[in-house]
Amino acid sequence: MTNRAHTPNGHGTEGLLYEEPTLFEQSAKGRKGICLGKADVPEMKMGEEFGSLVRDKAPDLPELAEVDVVRHFTRLSIQNYSKDLGFYPLGSCTMKHNPRIANKAAAMPGFTDTHPYQPADSVQGNLELCYELENMLAKISGMDSVTLWPAAGSHGELTGMLMIRAYHTSKGNPRSKVLIPDSAHGTNPASAAICHYKVQSIKSGPDGLLDPSAVEEAMDEEVAAIMITNPNTLGIFEENFKKVADIVHSKGGLVYLDGANLNALMGYVKPGEIGADVMHFNLHKTFGTPHGGGGPGAGPVGVVKELSPFLPLPRINKNEDHYNISYNSDTSIGRINTFFGNFAVLVRAYTYIRELGATGLKEATEMAVLNANYIRARLSGTFNLPYDKPVLHECVFNDKIQNEFGVKTLDIAKRLMDYGFHPPTVYFPLIVSGAIMIEPTETECKSILDDFCDAMIAIAKECEKDPDLVKTAPHHPFRRRIDEVKAAKEMCLKD
Amino acid sequence: MTNRAHTPNGHGTEGLLYEEPTLFEQSAKGRKGICLGKADVPEMKMGEEFGSLVRDKAPDLPELAEVDVVRHFTRLSIQNYSKDLGFYPLGSCTMKHNPRIANKAAAMPGFTDTHPYQPADSVQGNLELCYELENMLAKISGMDSVTLWPAAGSHGELTGMLMIRAYHTSKGNPRSKVLIPDSAHGTNPASAAICHYKVQSIKSGPDGLLDPSAVEEAMDEEVAAIMITNPNTLGIFEENFKKVADIVHSKGGLVYLDGANLNALMGYVKPGEIGADVMHFNLHKTFGTPHGGGGPGAGPVGVVKELSPFLPLPRINKNEDHYNISYNSDTSIGRINTFFGNFAVLVRAYTYIRELGATGLKEATEMAVLNANYIRARLSGTFNLPYDKPVLHECVFNDKIQNEFGVKTLDIAKRLMDYGFHPPTVYFPLIVSGAIMIEPTETECKSILDDFCDAMIAIAKECEKDPDLVKTAPHHPFRRRIDEVKAAKEMCLKD
Amino acid sequence: MRYLPHTEDEIQQMLQTIGATDVESLFKSIPTEFRSKSNIDIGDGCSELELTEHLEELTLRNSCSSDFASFLGAGAYRHYIPAVVSELASRSEFVTPYTPYQPEISQGTLQVLFEYQSMIARLFGMDVSNASHYSGATACADAALMARRIGKKRHKIILPDNLHPEYREVLATTLGVDGLTVIPSKDGCLDKSKIMKHLGEDVAAVIVQYPNFFGIVEDMSEIATSTHNAGALLISVTPEPLSLGILNHPGQWDADIAVGEGLSFGLPVSFGGPTLGIFTTKNKFVRQMPGRICGKTVDVDGKGSYTLTLSTREQHIRRERATSNICSNQALCATTAAIYLASLGKQGIRELSLRNASNAAYAKRVLASVNGVTLPFNSATFNEFVIKTNKPAADVIQALENELILGGVDLGRWFSNMNDHILVCCTELNSKKEIDSYASILTEILS
């Protein structure tokens, strides 16, 4: 094992942070972290059973005692910034507080100890939860029916696009194109492409909004659908949504709504009422399930009744007070995932929605919008607002003012770390050069927003007075600026 | 709320550590962290019921949302060094790894949801666990019977001394004195004093051991007991234990064994077999239950059969396969605590002992002794060994060599923090000036011991070359040296 | 053994450095005649899986409150524990350190303890709280010892029999029965005139429980004044400090020492432990207070910092003259209580306290209306009350248990004249439905 507690000069800790060698560097031959206990059946003779298929050497996993494992992961964990440590204003990601009761719910043995192939009779609780969650999502969104199985937002997009394809196919022509505004998230075109659609990008208008005439122009009978994010990735409500939907519908196309920004609409707008035919939800955004450092999330999809026949399998049905599962359908696109999707994530979202209820969801939306507008008000002037329209739940600045001093968005982002904040989303949406996309969410109080705005303003001052300080940031976290180019070039992807 | 993310100069974070305002500084009027739900019974009219006893103002607790509470305690937690972060060689405290399964056991609803006043029939599991734990502790120690209820080691001492008093009283004279070696832990004399015993200190011999002739001299028929720690607080086995016990017994006195160091004896010595009449266990030391930043622990007491009648209440009895509780006894000293002591701690210790079994406990002792001897071997020469005798599970150095450069034990301890280690116990035992008392425990591997010894040796070099560096340590943790005198003088004990 | 990281190689290398041939030889300082001839007779160890199965079997031999409607209290109160409390309190940075002897690397625990002290002092209306005692009962005993120290020659401690019987037992065990004067209560309340009669120059302290063991909320102002006039200290004991959410605090009637049991603050009942001993007093007595205390100070850079302080009172320095023998305390329970109280907050504690009182008031009303039930006492109660039944309490409780109701505590256990009295408790966990069904089943039993 290499010396874990200190670097050569004897000063490895900053606070209580440690340089942590990898598991492999800490491994020692013969050390054990588990202990199996005695077998009560005879040990299988591997050679006799499997012959040459027996692995000649045990897999080269590290060898550690329980205490080593505990320390390693505990030490690594504290090298992370997390929502539980502070403000995390990643635009489009809706990093709201993750309620603790949801974790407890997901860990209840009555949920965790159920198997997907148990008889439906013996999992009525699970089925009721799923059935009711579908129902609640439908009520929130105004869609007619919902599937819960997609594992994330982009998986929901794929599911939705597959349904759109199936719908058109059932009408005789799957069609060949999908329209996507240039402000859309990258998953939109990527998902459409998997369904063999050609992606046609629609340029946003000068106000950052969808331009109905651009859609009109692109629209024809080969267009299967348009994918719209509303409010869009600038945080602005697409005021021409209905007009665009009408244009698309008039040529037999469908409207896909990317629901990543549903946190701006709950209790105010139901997408199903304004022309959306298909939409996905990000339970890990709108409904507060934790992001886990990248996942798991869940990306349910809601559709209007014309598309319901195509929903993926299985479907849960209610018959009086009894739930059953149907595994077959002639029209369904089929299975999109094994079992019942990311079930434990569904449990968390169900818990969240039940706790808040209709009023709570609406209040959440209101406070999310209040917070975003407050930040926008406090920072405009100091930072450039490329699109100066009213916003809902997030706002997008850029680095135009700071460019004058040679400072870029990335520098500002890194410098925020020195102030103890996670940076906003940067360089997205692509239509804004040097975008700084701030989504505070509703779970932050005014004083935290003030701290953040104070930091942003202080950094703006630093850009003028001492731009190098900003350009060489971060100075205080565990690591200073990390060389991403080298990573991509050298491709050291495992130990 | 004060600015929590950064200090005035804008650089509050070191790593991910935050300056954290108190709960009260973060409070905002009207904010809530819980939500009670609607009542299903009429709300009591407080004024009618309680009149002037109604509290005029709600208790002035801080007002916070769930997210504030989560962040506050998460941020505070990472200002702590802990056993899970690294080596914690506090002598006498036996900071071994705390097995995770024990936490899980203690949190099982089948244990946590039981009430102390349930009928015995309905808590047979709890009673069996307690009964078996008493039994196992008796087997480990060679004592005849055990009580589990004392809440910590010193509470066990008090319980033991009360039994000793009751024993002597039953013989007609409670006696008036207790002999305690000068190397003993402060709880020993303090516990004896509560039982109205005069404490007579016995000076250790030049070899750090109990001197039988000194005991002989002090011993008379007024001595109720001698309290001995074995191995003693220098980590040295009291080779004259039996001789001393004989001296004390011959005058009708009893021998109390402070079992804090039982981790050095398991599988090798059973105190009950070598003359101890009463002893306490520290479950939070020997049996790996977590220390919790100071507690809760548990301090069961074992006695030989002559003292069994005096054991505190309640007692658990087994009758065929059924357990019952007896709440009364004419001879018992009575209750020492409410209910069944620190029950969940007992669950943890039970789990630990059951997992290790006889062989595991012995191996634990062996590796604990190996580790202590290894550290002793590596550091002797560099640091002064005031008593150069073979040690068992811990070893005591002092600062004699470093004093030459003006460096004291406290400085060395603080400097260790810069190297990422928790310091050893310092200035105890009192018979060693500038004591540095190191107990590695068995759960540390060689490379960690090496890292620690390397750090100690590096610090010894610094003492020679750059003593100021050491004297002004720590330089790297969250706080530099803290002014304890000011704390005692100004007594700011609450917000 | 997965807790022992030593590999065979490492053991050999270490032995070589030590200069020993084998591990066994490291024990040669133990005279051979002391070496036990027999192994530890507890059998072999087992795997985590086997252990889990075994523990689960044990728990199956317990009936849990989830299986019953429980009206048990009497010093151990069931409360809902918000998920946030358990999750935060189980962070290993709180669970696995020792007592914060080295403040520079223990600011987390220290600030939490400081905040715990602050919230407890505010709740009890007292000047200062320590960082925890073992339990309400041991805190009570140490309070009595403290009062004797302060009282110098005063030795007598007066206590009522409506102080929790187990607290009384712990007092008797710790202090000895000499000098403890137990005054029988009258109609469930303090017999004030009798207490006053005993208030002589030899009295170190009067102990009162608030709300008392029968759930009654008594006004202590008068007894406080009399006690102080007699030169003695008033010790207040509160096994259910949630009551202070709506009730006047002990500071209001000038208690000198106020102790309590913090089990209600986010800790599972768990067969009664770990408990949390709450210990508060006046500033002028702080140097006589037992247990650890955390104070605020600065580091060499002037940054606000916390540290354990006033340790010259404690056993490791003062030894036999210490203010108590306590060393390890219940720090993690205090941490849990701090998280719980911070979650409740000012409004929450009031609401929750009122909810407990309202549920109990409702239960008292509906149970009192059952034929065969009377209320022996007619004073105001908080979350508990006593009912008198027309059949022996033991039989009634057994009959209720058969119907999955843990109906309360048989007071005959401690009071020989109360064999037909049951102490019934309600918390926020007792729904109207549960209470109504208790009443209807009781009606059947008593008819």
Place this chain on the structure above:
Amino acid sequence: MRYLPHTEDEIQQMLQTIGATDVESLFKSIPTEFRSKSNIDIGDGCSELELTEHLEELTLRNSCSSDFASFLGAGAYRHYIPAVVSELASRSEFVTPYTPYQPEISQGTLQVLFEYQSMIARLFGMDVSNASHYSGATACADAALMARRIGKKRHKIILPDNLHPEYREVLATTLGVDGLTVIPSKDGCLDKSKIMKHLGEDVAAVIVQYPNFFGIVEDMSEIATSTHNAGALLISVTPEPLSLGILNHPGQWDADIAVGEGLSFGLPVSFGGPTLGIFTTKNKFVRQMPGRICGKTVDVDGKGSYTLTLSTREQHIRRERATSNICSNQALCATTAAIYLASLGKQGIRELSLRNASNAAYAKRVLASVNGVTLPFNSATFNEFVIKTNKPAADVIQALENELILGGVDLGRWFSNMNDHILVCCTELNSKKEIDSYASILTEILS
């Protein structure tokens, strides 16, 4: 609402800064005709306590594996989860961050992902692993898409029917049925000659499952060679990667892409999710691999550091030309798997793997000896095997369930000619006693 920290005062101050009169007015950019006329029709919210009671009621409508002896597997395997795994994986520093886009403050997650990739690559004997996919099935579908990309004009994907039926369904949904050729198995094994017959120039990949859906461990060397000779890729699918503790890894027989399901690695079965999609490949294909990858690099001070890398493959940069649409993945599941695998270690995974195989071998022997049971296939199996019963599987399973045994999966569900076949699984959780009692109850049922 306890998740909304805003006080009335603060809201007013904020509105003032914004220059708005009320919160409602902040929504004026939404044309009024878009505003929903009706509230969300899901009722009121509730308290944490009410919610907990409601959730507990739901779980009571489930039967858990603790109530049954369960022999269910078929892609979701029940394993003992060491306490250390859940405790560490639930640390909020792992649970509450987003994808580590900002590496300087995300080294914890990044190093864990790097270690996850390393252990998975070693276990599978492959060059490189990504940082997770959704599930084994979606990884399999993305592998097929990747093979088509690599194969350029090659479009056909060959797969056997002993690939997990739900994986086949996901493949069909994602890729469309055109170009998917399903080859029926023979005696539970690959029909190699038939597969070879299909191996033309239009074949992008052959997919095989190892061990296969019937639990059989097949030697894939031959099929691998034929596939490569035909210029196609071999995709290996392993729903139970614990098998690789004792079985040869896919790298050994030169798989080009090896995917798997990591549910067995420390994750609760939890009705089947969250799952953990394992995705590994050869170095030469890394730029075609879907999903996030963590790589090692340095910071400006030269300190070893980790960062997400090769992101030019991904949707946020490459958009419609990305190697996959995946964005959020199953990072926390990968973290859990890393902790689990580190706990098992080299010896542990071998022992545990062997224990699973031994329990299954024992069960196979005793069940096969039951009158009325035959083993339809006679190849070597790992942790699962198929039994054929003299009564319809559905009836047998129902009869077993009545005796608290979940006896296995009715293969008739997916294979119309297998209505009397049951797929039986054993893990370390199935004791000899359980297995013996299964056999004896089965004897009764079938007699």
